[in-house]
Amino acid sequence: MKRAIIIGATSGIGRALANILADNHYLVGITGRRTELLNEMKTERPQMFFPKIIDVDRTADNIDVLEELTAELGGLDLFIICAGIGNFNPNLDFAIEKNTIQTNVSGFTFLADWAMTYFVTQNRGHLAAITSVAGLRGSCHSPSYNASKAYQINYLEGLRQYASRLKMPVYISEIRPGFVDTAMAKGESLFWVAPPVKAARQIFATLQRKKKVAYVTKRWSLIGLFLKLVPNWLWDKIV
Numbered sequence: 001m002k003r004a005i006i007i008g009a010t011s012g013i014g015r016a017l018a019n020i021l022a023d024n025h026y027l028v029g030i031t032g033r034r035t036e037l038l039n040e041m042k043t044e045r046p047q048m049f050f051p052k053i054i055d056v057d058r059t060a061d062n063i064d065v066l067e068e069l070t071a072e073l074g075g076l077d078l079f080i081i082c083a084g085i086g087n088f089n090p091n092l093d094f095a096i097e098k099n100t101i102q103t104n105v106s107g108f109t110f111l112a113d114w115a116m117t118y119f120v121t122q123n124r125g126h127l128a129a130i131t132s133v134a135g136l137r138g139s140c141h142s143p144s145y146n147a148s149k150a151y152q153i154n155y156l157e158g159l160r161q162y163a164s165r166l167k168m169p170v171y172i173s174e175i176r177p178g179f180v181d182t183a184m185a186k187g188e189s190l191f192w193v194a195p196p197v198k199a200a201r202q203i204f205a206t207l208q209r210k211k212k213v214a215y216v217t218k219r220w221s222l223i224g225l226f227l228k229l230v231p232n233w234l235w236d237k238i239v
């Protein structure tokens with residue numbers, strides 16, 4: 001039996017992924033801040049789910065909890081960072097930007113490094129993180145969200161190089177969703193919105209193949225290509 005931890009498993013993509021992993025015989029460490037949702041999930045699958053409260057923003061405070069959870073699971077094969085926040089910020093309120101940076105940049109980095117160190121020490125493992133197509137370009141509507149996702153994309157590329165130089169079977173997967181029907185998907189001009197279960201199924205297939213980078217759903221790779229190619233003057237008009 002394999003073992004996974006999902007950071008941010010209480011709702012949306014993380015919760016759907018937790019269920020798919022359990023369906024595929026993984027013991028799953030489920031984490032988040034909302035205790036009632038963790039308890040609800042534990043009741044649904046008492047043999048497969050191992051809940052722990054983890055607030056990503058508390059960085060170093062989480063070491064003991066992560067070690068405890070890994071021991072309860074009996075090891076760790078897969079670590080998925082799904083937790084993230086994002087808000088529109090039309091007035092450039094620094095409190096909003098600061099919260100986003102704390103969770104999506106500082107908290108993310110701490111967890112990615114913890115998992116990487118764990119996997120390097122045991123000489124194998126798989127780190128995955130949910131980034132976003134939003135990380136490919138800047139946005140006037142949510143500058144810190146797009147910038148934080150760009151940071152994650154870049155950071156994971158760095159970790160992939162780190163693992164590759166060690167010549168160890170430690171894999172890094174970076175998953176870029178388009179719109180998925182969760183509390184995070186805000187705004188009125190949404191399109192190609194995927195149900196969380198469909199997104200999670202595609203993510204799991206990607207993880208099984210240890211893909212380095214994947215768009216979810218698959219057709220969002222077209223938007224990814226467009227975002228990479230569109231010139232600045234045009235992007236500034238349409239964003």
Ligand SMILES: NC(=O)c1ccc[n+]([C@@H]2O[C@H](COP(=O)([O-])OP(=O)(O)OC[C@H]3O[C@@H](n4cnc5c(N)ncnc54)[C@H](OP(=O)(O)O)[C@@H]3O)[C@@H](O)[C@H]2O)c1
Nearest residue numbers: 008010012013032033034055056083084132179180182184
């Ligand atoms: N939905 C989309 O359209 C979309 C598109 C592209 C990328 N994404 C990315 O997908 C990921 C998952 O989002 P989602 O769409 O599934 O939204 P969601 O339903 O709002 O889920 C967010 C998850 O992150 C957790 N979380 C947030 N802040 C946290 C913190 N400080 N500490 C611990 N956990 C925290 C939440 O748990 P608690 O509240 O219980 O702590 C929850 O489990 C995010 O990284 C998001 O950027 C989403």
